[in-house]
Amino acid sequence: MSDRPRPLLLPALAAALPLVLLAALSLGAVTVSPLAVLRSALSALGLPARPMPEVQEVIVWSVRLPRVLAAALVGGGLAVVGASLQSLFRNPLADAGLLGVGPGAALGAVLAVNLGWAQQRFLALPVSACLGAFLALLLVYGLAHAGGRPSLPGLLLTGVAVSALAAAATSVLLVAIEEFRVRTILFWLAGGLEGRGFEHAALAAAFVIPGSTLLWLLARPLDVLTLGEEEAAALAVPVHTVRLAVFGICALVAGPVTAVAGSVPFVGLIAPHALRPLVGPLNRRLLPASFLAGAILVVAADLAARWLGDRVELPLGSVTAFVGAPYFLLALRGQEGTA
Amino acid sequence: MTTAAVEARDVRLERGGRPVLRGVSLALFPGEALALVGPNASGKSTLLRALAGLLPVASGELSVEGRALREWTRPALARRVALVAAEDEAPARLAVADRVRLGRYPYRGPLTPFTADDEAAVGRALRLAEIEHLAGRALGTLSAGERQLALLARGLAQEPSVLLLDEPAAHLDIRHQLHLLRLIDEVRAQGVAVLAVIHDLQRAAWAPRMALLEAGRIAAAGTPAEVLESEAAGRAFGVAIRGVGEGTHRLWRFEQRA
Numbered sequence: 210m211s212d213r214p215r216p217l218l219l220p221a222l223a224a225a226l227p228l229v230l231l232a233a234l235s236l237g238a239v240t241v242s243p244l245a246v247l248r249s250a251l252s253a254l255g256l257p258a259r260p261m262p263e264v265q266e267v268i269v270w271s272v273r274l275p276r277v278l279a280a281a282l283v284g285g286g287l288a289v290v291g292a293s294l295q296s297l298f299r300n301p302l303a304d305a306g307l308l309g310v311g312p313g314a315a316l317g318a319v320l321a322v323n324l325g326w327a328q329q330r331f332l333a334l335p336v337s338a339c340l341g342a343f344l345a346l347l348l349v350y351g352l353a354h355a356g357g358r359p360s361l362p363g364l365l366l367t368g369v370a371v372s373a374l375a376a377a378a379t380s381v382l383l384v385a386i387e388e389f390r391v392r393t394i395l396f397w398l399a400g401g402l403e404g405r406g407f408e409h410a411a412l413a414a415a416f417v418i419p420g421s422t423l424l425w426l427l428a429r430p431l432d433v434l435t436l437g438e439e440e441a442a443a444l445a446v447p448v449h450t451v452r453l454a455v456f457g458i459c460a461l462v463a464g465p466v467t468a469v470a471g472s473v474p475f476v477g478l479i480a481p482h483a484l485r486p487l488v489g490p491l492n493r494r495l496l497p498a499s500f501l502a503g504a505i506l507v508v509a510a511d512l513a514a515r516w517l518g519d520r521v522e523l524p525l526g527s528v529t530a531f532v533g534a535p536y537f538l539l540a541l542r543g544q545e546g547t548a
Numbered sequence: 549m550t551t552a553a554v555e556a557r558d559v560r561l562e563r564g565g566r567p568v569l570r571g572v573s574l575a576l577f578p579g580e581a582l583a584l585v586g587p588n589a590s591g592k593s594t595l596l597r598a599l600a601g602l603l604p605v606a607s608g609e610l611s612v613e614g615r616a617l618r619e620w621t622r623p624a625l626a627r628r629v630a631l632v633a634a635e636d637e638a639p640a641r642l643a644v645a646d647r648v649r650l651g652r653y654p655y656r657g658p659l660t661p662f663t664a665d666d667e668a669a670v671g672r673a674l675r676l677a678e679i680e681h682l683a684g685r686a687l688g689t690l691s692a693g694e695r696q697l698a699l700l701a702r703g704l705a706q707e708p709s710v711l712l713l714d715e716p717a718a719h720l721d722i723r724h725q726l727h728l729l730r731l732i733d734e735v736r737a738q739g740v741a742v743l744a745v746i747h748d749l750q751r752a753a754w755a756p757r758m759a760l761l762e763a764g765r766i767a768a769a770g771t772p773a774e775v776l777e778s779e780a781a782g783r784a785f786g787v788a789i790r791g792v793g794e795g796t797h798r799l800w801r802f803e804q805r806a
Contacts, residue, residue, distance in 0.1 A: 299639075427658065429659070432650060433653050435642075436637060437638075440637070442602055443602060443631040444626050444650065444653045444654055445623040445653065446653065447622070486641065489641060489646070490639045
């Protein structure tokens with residue numbers, strides 16, 4: 210096991226992200242040369258460069274750009290949330306799903322469709338999904354705190370129970386839904402970024418960027434928390450305040466992200482997991498590296514979802530799960546017991 | 549008269565409604581070492597945690613450097629009192645130097661970058677614990693003994709005036725136990741007051757002073773010979789204890805009571 214942090218990894222990831230973004234802007238049903246995309250970008254900035262033909266300009270800047278930006282924000286947000294929760298719970302398997310955020314968001318979305326809101330207002334679906342995620346979180350936190358300060362396993366188990374409840378309610382609503390709407394919902398549950406516009410990217414950015422920054426500012430207390438609750442308290446970390454803050458910020462990031470992209474599993478697990486041996490467990494380095502790796506992962510997965518499907522797009526969540534689940538099983542077998 | 553580095557006066561502490569400490573008084577001066585012994589559940593670890601400010605007392609008073617514990621802010625207290633537990637729960641991938649540097653948290657808090665002062669303190673702690681050569685290694689690659697030394701170094705990086713050790717040698721073989729106790733003596737020589745909970749009574753006799761806790765009370769206190777050969781010790785542990793040899797070479801034999 211090589212445990213020396215690699216100082217070049219973070220710059221390498223930072224350099225790789227623009228390349229992946231450029232590839233995702235260029236490739237698709239209509240393939241545009243990356244150089245043409247760069248020239249067009251320069252001309253948009255007022256520099257003397259040649260723009261692309263009108264159709265390609267529309268495809269790259271109006272259709273692909275918001276989707277690619279949304280993908281990067283979704284991936285970055287999920288990975289930072291995953292890494293933070295893993296430090297908080299001192300468990301490499303912790304993920305946004307544990308907070309009940311995913312199932313809560315799904316329930317909110319299905320409700321919005323069922324009640325007809327989603328058809329009346331454009332952002333009704335993501336907003337209800339957000340509300341569903343927050344309500345699930347409040348429920349998890351409230352229930353877990355009902356008998357005083359909860360233990361971490363108590364919180365985790367409450368999260369599992371609330372998730373199961375939300376999933377059960379979602380199933381009931383799905384049965385009751387008109388058949389032609391089931392497809393919309395199913396696609397959303399499977400995760401996807403098809404047809405996401407700038408308003409979706411803006412919604413993700415509004416929560417992911419400040420949220421990730423705040424989590425990064427909490428990196429050091431989070432590091433101390435990984436030493437154990439008692440040691441953290443003895444080193445003057447306000448354990449419960451930090452825990453509540455991290456928990457709340459994670460929900461504020463994961464809720465909107467799930468609302469924008471639906472369920473995108475494994476990103477929050479595998480990005481930090483793969484990076485920890487390379488950059489070490491300290492969050493000041495791990496969180497930015499996770500953000501970049503998560504962004505790259507989801508942009509690439511979304512590109513694959515667009516590309517691999519013949520005529521139809523593959524669900525983004527299935528792509529990340531197809532890659533993530535086997536990786537995760539292998540990783541778990543390879544290093545059982547080393548967190 | 550110098551001020552006690554740490555002092556407990558008639559401390560009573562309850563956990564879950566049950567009294568765990570009942571009227572404990574003790575004082576440690578700079579450079580002193582006291583071994584705290586006693587049967588299981590006698591309140592040793594509780595006393596240590598109370599002194600670290602982690603558990604509130606029901607009555608009586610705890611003070612550090614002459615100031616009552618409740619008058620200290622948490623970070624200020626963590627700069628004077630370091631608690632080193634028996635188990636290191638840190639992530640296996642954490643590097644030794646990074647682990648020790650987290651001991652500087654009470655000095656810098658969440659945001660202020662670590663300074664040259666912090667690096668110097670980390671360097672001194674690693675040197676004192678004799679693990680400089682392990683600085684870049686991940687904790688998961690260390691032996692139990694080395695890991696315990698890394699944990700001790702984190703405590704030393706806090707530059708405390710009081711070092712509280714809970715079973716510091718519990719998982720160590722005899723060579724590492726003696727090594728650890730020698731290091732603690734060196735720390736003590738720098739004026740740090742050391743209070744150590746030690747289960748192994750023979751090992752505990754390393755300290756010039758010993759206190760026996762039984763059911764939340766100090767049942768005996770004095771030199772190791774005075775404490776171990778007291779009637780209270782035999783009663784507390786439920787064994788017959790007999791001293792052999794003289795002075796610092798004195799050893800103890802423990803036998804089941806007939």
